[in-house]
Amino acid sequence: MNSEDALKQVVTSETAAIMVEVVQGEGGIKLMSEEFAKALTATCEEFGCLLIIDEVQTGIGRTGSAFAYEQFGLSPDIVTLAKGLGNGFPVGALIGKEALKDSFSPGSHGSTFGGNPLAMAAAEAVLTEVFSADLLKSVQVKGDWLKEELKKNVDSLSIVEEVRGKGLMVGIACEIEVAPIIEACREKGLLVLPAGPKVIRLLPPLLVSEQELKQAVQVITEVLTKLTQNLSVNQ
Ligand SMILES: Cc1ncc(COP(=O)(O)O)c(C=O)c1O
Known part of the structure:
Protein backbone atom coordinates (compact mmCIF):
# COMPACT_ATOMS: atom_id res chain seq x y z
CA MET A 1 0.00 0.00 0.00
CA PHE A 131 -27.67 5.66 1.87
CA SER A 132 -29.71 8.41 3.54
CA ALA A 133 -27.74 11.63 3.95
CA ASP A 134 -28.55 11.77 7.69
CA LEU A 135 -27.14 8.32 8.41
CA LEU A 136 -23.95 8.88 6.42
CA LYS A 137 -23.42 12.25 8.14
CA SER A 138 -23.90 10.63 11.56
CA VAL A 139 -21.23 8.02 10.71
CA GLN A 140 -18.79 10.84 9.85
CA VAL A 141 -19.58 12.76 13.04
CA LYS A 142 -19.37 9.69 15.32
CA GLY A 143 -16.22 8.44 13.57
CA ASP A 144 -14.47 11.81 13.94
CA TRP A 145 -15.48 11.97 17.58
CA LEU A 146 -14.22 8.43 18.25
CA LYS A 147 -10.86 9.10 16.61
CA GLU A 148 -10.35 12.43 18.37
CA GLU A 149 -11.37 11.05 21.76
CA LEU A 150 -9.05 8.07 21.38
CA LYS A 151 -6.22 10.36 20.31
CA LYS A 152 -6.80 12.53 23.40
CA ASN A 153 -6.84 9.53 25.73
CA VAL A 154 -4.33 7.00 24.40
CA ASP A 155 -2.06 8.62 21.80
CA SER A 156 0.45 9.67 24.45
CA LEU A 157 0.82 6.15 25.89
CA SER A 158 4.16 4.57 24.99
CA ILE A 159 2.54 1.39 23.64
CA VAL A 160 0.37 3.34 21.18
CA GLU A 161 1.89 4.22 17.83
CA GLU A 162 -1.08 5.82 16.05
CA VAL A 163 -4.87 6.17 16.00
CA ARG A 164 -6.16 6.23 12.42
CA GLY A 165 -9.15 5.43 10.23
CA LYS A 166 -12.14 6.79 8.33
CA GLY A 167 -15.71 7.02 9.59
CA LEU A 168 -16.55 4.12 11.88
CA MET A 169 -13.53 2.08 10.73
CA VAL A 170 -10.85 2.96 13.25
CA GLY A 171 -7.53 1.35 14.11
CA ILE A 172 -5.21 1.75 17.09
CA ALA A 173 -1.72 0.76 15.93
CA CYS A 174 0.35 -0.47 18.89
CA GLU A 175 4.02 -1.15 19.55
CA ILE A 176 3.10 -4.54 20.99
CA GLU A 177 0.97 -7.53 19.98
CA VAL A 178 -2.68 -6.75 20.66
CA ALA A 179 -4.08 -10.22 21.53
CA PRO A 180 -3.96 -9.57 25.34
CA ILE A 181 -5.52 -6.12 24.85
CA ILE A 182 -8.41 -7.62 22.90
CA GLU A 183 -8.90 -10.23 25.61
CA ALA A 184 -8.87 -7.58 28.37
CA CYS A 185 -11.43 -5.48 26.47
CA ARG A 186 -13.63 -8.55 26.06
CA GLU A 187 -13.50 -9.21 29.80
CA LYS A 188 -14.81 -5.65 30.31
CA GLY A 189 -17.66 -6.25 27.84
CA LEU A 190 -16.17 -4.62 24.74
CA LEU A 191 -15.71 -6.66 21.56
CA VAL A 192 -12.88 -5.45 19.31
CA LEU A 193 -10.86 -7.20 16.61
CA PRO A 194 -7.22 -7.39 15.62
CA ALA A 195 -6.08 -6.25 12.17
CA GLY A 196 -2.75 -7.98 11.89
CA PRO A 197 -0.75 -8.65 15.06
CA LYS A 198 -0.33 -5.07 16.26
CA VAL A 199 -3.49 -3.14 15.36
CA ILE A 200 -6.76 -3.01 17.31
CA ARG A 201 -9.67 -2.67 14.88
CA LEU A 202 -12.90 -0.93 15.86
CA LEU A 203 -15.92 -1.52 13.62
CA PRO A 204 -18.94 -0.53 15.71
CA PRO A 205 -22.44 -0.80 14.26
CA LEU A 206 -23.27 2.30 12.21
CA LEU A 207 -26.17 2.93 14.63
CA VAL A 208 -23.89 2.89 17.70
CA SER A 209 -24.95 5.54 20.24
CA GLU A 210 -22.70 8.31 21.58
CA GLN A 211 -23.06 6.76 25.02
CA GLU A 212 -21.80 3.39 23.75
CA LEU A 213 -18.86 5.04 22.03
CA LYS A 214 -18.00 6.84 25.29
CA GLN A 215 -18.08 3.51 27.14
CA ALA A 216 -15.85 1.94 24.49
CA VAL A 217 -13.29 4.76 24.75
CA GLN A 218 -13.35 4.40 28.55
CA VAL A 219 -12.69 0.64 28.42
CA ILE A 220 -9.91 0.97 25.82
CA THR A 221 -8.28 3.80 27.79
CA GLU A 222 -8.38 1.78 31.03
CA VAL A 223 -6.95 -1.34 29.37
CA LEU A 224 -4.17 0.45 27.47
CA THR A 225 -3.21 2.64 30.45
CA LYS A 226 -3.00 -0.34 32.80
CA LEU A 227 -0.93 -2.34 30.33
CA THR A 228 1.46 0.59 29.79
CA GLN A 229 1.89 0.95 33.57
CA ASN A 230 2.51 -2.81 34.02
CA LEU A 231 5.05 -2.84 31.22
CA SER A 232 6.95 0.13 32.64
CA VAL A 233 7.00 -1.46 36.15
CA ASN A 234 8.41 -4.69 34.72
CA GLN A 235 11.11 -2.98 32.68
C1 LIG B 1 -11.70 -6.41 2.27
C2 LIG B 1 -12.26 -7.80 2.22
N1 LIG B 1 -12.44 -8.38 1.02
C3 LIG B 1 -12.95 -9.62 0.91
C4 LIG B 1 -13.28 -10.34 2.03
C5 LIG B 1 -13.86 -11.70 1.86
O1 LIG B 1 -15.22 -11.57 1.82
P1 LIG B 1 -16.17 -12.85 1.74
O2 LIG B 1 -16.08 -13.50 3.07
O3 LIG B 1 -17.50 -12.27 1.47
O4 LIG B 1 -15.64 -13.70 0.65
C6 LIG B 1 -13.10 -9.80 3.30
C7 LIG B 1 -13.45 -10.57 4.51
O5 LIG B 1 -13.11 -10.25 5.60
C8 LIG B 1 -12.58 -8.49 3.39
O6 LIG B 1 -12.39 -7.91 4.58
Missing part, protein backbone atom coordinates in the same frame (compact mmCIF):
# COMPACT_ATOMS: atom_id res chain seq x y z
CA ASN A 2 1.15 3.50 -0.93
CA SER A 3 4.34 2.38 -2.72
CA GLU A 4 4.45 3.86 -6.20
CA ASP A 5 7.68 1.92 -6.82
CA ALA A 6 5.96 -1.39 -6.04
CA LEU A 7 3.13 -0.44 -8.38
CA LYS A 8 5.60 0.30 -11.20
CA GLN A 9 7.34 -3.03 -10.62
CA VAL A 10 4.24 -5.23 -10.83
CA VAL A 11 2.04 -3.58 -13.48
CA THR A 12 2.77 -4.33 -17.15
CA SER A 13 0.82 -4.25 -20.41
CA GLU A 14 -0.19 -7.84 -19.56
CA THR A 15 -2.00 -6.71 -16.38
CA ALA A 16 -5.78 -7.09 -16.67
CA ALA A 17 -6.74 -5.31 -13.47
CA ILE A 18 -5.48 -3.85 -10.22
CA MET A 19 -7.50 -4.73 -7.12
CA VAL A 20 -7.06 -2.70 -3.94
CA GLU A 21 -8.75 -1.60 -0.73
CA VAL A 22 -8.72 2.15 -0.06
CA VAL A 23 -8.65 1.49 3.68
CA GLN A 24 -7.06 -1.89 4.36
CA GLY A 25 -9.17 -3.88 6.81
CA GLU A 26 -7.33 -7.07 7.72
CA GLY A 27 -4.12 -5.31 6.63
CA GLY A 28 -4.17 -2.89 9.60
CA ILE A 29 -6.60 0.01 8.89
CA LYS A 30 -4.07 1.58 6.54
CA LEU A 31 -5.39 4.47 4.44
CA MET A 32 -4.47 4.99 0.81
CA SER A 33 -2.55 8.24 0.31
CA GLU A 34 -3.77 10.94 -2.10
CA GLU A 35 -0.58 10.54 -4.17
CA PHE A 36 -1.00 6.76 -4.43
CA ALA A 37 -4.64 7.16 -5.50
CA LYS A 38 -3.47 9.49 -8.30
CA ALA A 39 -0.70 7.06 -9.27
CA LEU A 40 -3.21 4.20 -9.42
CA THR A 41 -5.49 6.13 -11.78
CA ALA A 42 -2.55 7.14 -13.98
CA THR A 43 -1.18 3.57 -14.07
CA CYS A 44 -4.56 2.10 -15.04
CA GLU A 45 -4.85 4.66 -17.84
CA GLU A 46 -1.29 4.06 -19.03
CA PHE A 47 -1.55 0.25 -19.16
CA GLY A 48 -5.25 0.01 -20.05
CA CYS A 49 -6.09 -2.09 -17.01
CA LEU A 50 -9.23 -2.05 -14.88
CA LEU A 51 -9.33 -0.60 -11.39
CA ILE A 52 -11.20 -2.87 -8.97
CA ILE A 53 -11.88 -1.57 -5.49
CA ASP A 54 -12.63 -4.16 -2.83
CA GLU A 55 -15.28 -2.47 -0.68
CA VAL A 56 -16.31 -5.63 1.15
CA GLN A 57 -15.25 -4.05 4.43
CA THR A 58 -15.32 -0.32 3.64
CA GLY A 59 -18.52 -0.12 1.57
CA ILE A 60 -22.15 0.66 2.47
CA GLY A 61 -21.54 3.63 4.74
CA ARG A 62 -18.77 2.20 6.93
CA THR A 63 -16.38 5.09 6.27
CA GLY A 64 -19.04 7.84 6.23
CA SER A 65 -19.79 7.77 2.49
CA ALA A 66 -21.78 5.23 0.50
CA PHE A 67 -18.48 3.84 -0.85
CA ALA A 68 -15.06 4.68 0.56
CA TYR A 69 -13.49 5.26 -2.88
CA GLU A 70 -15.57 8.46 -3.21
CA GLN A 71 -13.35 10.07 -0.56
CA PHE A 72 -10.15 9.19 -2.44
CA GLY A 73 -10.95 10.77 -5.80
CA LEU A 74 -11.06 7.38 -7.55
CA SER A 75 -13.35 6.18 -10.32
CA PRO A 76 -13.23 2.36 -10.16
CA ASP A 77 -14.33 0.18 -13.06
CA ILE A 78 -15.56 -2.50 -10.67
CA VAL A 79 -16.50 -2.48 -6.97
CA THR A 80 -16.99 -5.58 -4.83
CA LEU A 81 -19.40 -5.55 -1.90
CA ALA A 82 -20.53 -7.93 0.84
CA LYS A 83 -20.57 -7.58 4.66
CA GLY A 84 -22.57 -4.36 5.22
CA LEU A 85 -24.71 -4.96 2.14
CA GLY A 86 -26.90 -7.48 3.95
CA ASN A 87 -26.50 -6.09 7.50
CA GLY A 88 -25.96 -9.68 8.66
CA PHE A 89 -27.79 -11.44 5.87
CA PRO A 90 -25.33 -13.29 3.57
CA VAL A 91 -25.20 -11.42 0.28
CA GLY A 92 -22.44 -10.03 -1.93
CA ALA A 93 -22.34 -8.02 -5.12
CA LEU A 94 -20.05 -7.00 -7.94
CA ILE A 95 -20.93 -3.73 -9.62
CA GLY A 96 -19.23 -2.31 -12.67
CA LYS A 97 -19.27 0.49 -15.17
CA GLU A 98 -21.79 0.39 -18.01
CA ALA A 99 -19.00 -0.19 -20.55
CA LEU A 100 -18.26 -3.61 -19.01
CA LYS A 101 -21.80 -4.95 -19.13
CA ASP A 102 -21.36 -6.94 -22.34
CA SER A 103 -18.50 -8.92 -20.75
CA PHE A 104 -21.18 -10.89 -18.88
CA SER A 105 -24.15 -12.63 -20.43
CA PRO A 106 -27.17 -13.55 -18.28
CA GLY A 107 -26.23 -16.45 -16.02
CA SER A 108 -22.48 -16.26 -16.71
CA HIS A 109 -21.78 -14.58 -13.37
CA GLY A 110 -24.08 -16.57 -11.14
CA SER A 111 -23.76 -18.83 -8.13
CA THR A 112 -26.01 -21.47 -6.56
CA PHE A 113 -27.80 -19.01 -4.26
CA GLY A 114 -26.97 -15.83 -6.22
CA GLY A 115 -29.69 -13.26 -6.74
CA ASN A 116 -32.22 -14.98 -4.47
CA PRO A 117 -35.26 -12.82 -3.66
CA LEU A 118 -34.81 -12.87 0.13
CA ALA A 119 -31.20 -11.64 -0.09
CA MET A 120 -32.22 -8.98 -2.63
CA ALA A 121 -34.98 -7.76 -0.30
CA ALA A 122 -32.52 -7.59 2.64
CA ALA A 123 -29.95 -5.67 0.56
CA GLU A 124 -32.58 -3.28 -0.78
CA ALA A 125 -33.79 -2.49 2.73
CA VAL A 126 -30.20 -1.88 3.91
CA LEU A 127 -29.39 0.42 0.98
CA THR A 128 -32.57 2.44 1.51
CA GLU A 129 -31.67 3.06 5.17
CA VAL A 130 -27.89 3.45 4.95
